[in-house]
Amino acid sequence: MAVRLDKPWRGCEAIDRLPGHMGVFELADQTGAVLYVGYAGGRSRFGLRSEIADALGRFPDAALVRYEVTTAYLTRWQELLMAHRADRGALPPGNADVSGLGRLSPG
């Protein structure tokens, strides 16, 4: 399994067709710069669909979304944040307050 999210980016307009499963997602601006990495966990109302809709409300600059369905949403979410920090030297702006992450050098 790839460390980084390798699913295709898509527009944010048809979010009501997103799956209701648990999983992880990334929001990006028009240029593809990741703004936020989130997850839909076991307590989410409608899985990725509702969590992405909520996150879009908080990030008006978000224009692109991509997601991965997974039941290991917590560990995958941490992995994506660690990989992002390893690649770019900092967490995405929407996750800047996340603490306690480990160090990853995915190569």
Add this chain to the structure above:
Amino acid sequence: MDLSLTEEQELLITTVRRFVREEILPLEQHLDPDADELEPEDRARLVEKTRAMGLYGLDIPPEYGGPELDLVTRTLLAIEMSQHRAGLYAPCYGVFGGAGLAQLFEATEEQKERYLYPMLHGEKKGFFGLTEPSGGSDPARAIRTRAVRDGDHWVINGSKIFISGADKADFGLVFARTDPEKGRGGVTCFIVDTDTPGFHVRRIVHTLRAARYATELSFEDMRVPHANVLGEVNKGFAIANDRLSRQRIPYAAGCIGVAIKAHEMALEYVPQRETFGAPLSTRQAVQWMLVDNEIDIRQARWLTLEAAHRADRGEDFRKEAAMAKLVATEAASRVVDRCIQMFGGYGVSKDFPFERWYREMRIRRIGEGPSEVQRHIIARDLLGASLR
């Protein structure tokens, strides 16, 4: 043989049981079903409480500042501490502290100053790096990571897998082959700082245990000072092996605690749930599941306490610890499975903890030596030297 608990044990059990019910379970209602950490402020508050209760760092030997409790008592408390959703791998979310890497109790005084004491004070974290992609059940022979002497240093190359906590650790114990001609007599244990050039955490290994991950490590020309050899060169496997039997006892206890909690929830549920005009508790099929749960739990509990009792008396307990680990992990798996059956659809939903226990319990039959290795240990003991 006196099987009754002492007054002190009764008091400690009651105290910890109340702590789990009044402090842990309410917080868990608001956490993600797969969470394995509390919010930092909740954790700090509860650690303060366990310190005030004199129960922080239960597994730390008294000479290093831990409370002087025998293994039977600590086993009884471990059974209590695991009776919640995250209890199998994060009993009470760690607010009772832990002993960390017990192998460091054998370190030199200089190594203790640099690693053991900071770890016991919560200032440093360590990881245990034994298993490799080539195998985990027979680590002495499977270890392919090589360490070659170069003056005052060793140069280490290789990889490790299923290593917990390495990405957040300050240092770790890394087992490497220093003599390729010898099996278990050619392995050395090194204390490795994780900021050493050549140390890499390559990826997270995602498993059924979706709350707490393991990692894959690689070492590329990683230079480690000779002063960081733990114990003696080529005697590292004894360091790893020494603690294995002892660790199987709390490992079994955690499974028993979860089984007790699952069984307790089923006992509350089946008189309330009606099918075809009668409570589930009136159905013989359900009654027998409850009976089998009770027997499974009692068998596992007594075998585990017997192993702890022998360890406390300074007797050989390798076989007993293997039996405890084998029976507790398999019995608890059956108990959780039966409880899911009684709860039906709710049993596999994230509204209840059974599905998490079911996933995590499966790993318990592999971790700390799989069931087959435990049977091998027991058979070797029964048959004597002919299998050695």
